[in-house]
Amino acid sequence: GRLRQGPDRSVPGWDSAKARTIFASMLDETDDGIGAVVAGNDAIAGSVIAVLRERGLHRIPIAGQDATIAGLRHVLSGDQCMTVLKSPRLEAAAAAAAALRLFRGRKAGSRTLVAETVGARRVPATLLRPVTITRSTIARVLRDGSVTRARLCAGRYAALCDRAGV
Secondary structure, eight states, X not given: XXXXXXXXXXXXXXOHHHHHHHHXXXXXXXXXXXXXXXXXXXXXXXXXXXXXXXXXXXXXXXXXXXXXXHHHXXXXXXXXXXXXXXXXHHHHHHHHHHHHHHHTTSOOOOOOEEEOSSSSOEEEOOOOOOEEEOGGGTHHHHHXXXXXXXXXXXXXXXXXXXXXXX
């Protein structure tokens, strides 16, 4: 098949209430013709899911990121096809190692250079590998320690966790 990119909007301040309004207007512009959504984070993905439910529209692939409890629960329920885990544990370890090197008067240690989002400089960066989380890989978030089973699988989510092998 062919992929046709639909409307592309940013959400000021990553505000999920604004995301609802923005996504609703995107649906209006396309006569409800949006077939998939890549959201900037799980909260925005949740806003998209809420608008689709309000309008009684079918489920479409929705991707978010940050592997939040809400995002993971949407993945478990099938409302969101994936989220992205960026391990806080690994990010903290990398930041601490760089801080120690700087404290000791050495360079932060990264040989990777990335372009600034504003400006023309290339700056050193430590790039960690993000992990795609789907229903079949959701246990990875628990192994990482980012989320506990007790928090994720509380209440009505217990059965969904059991079905997913979490």
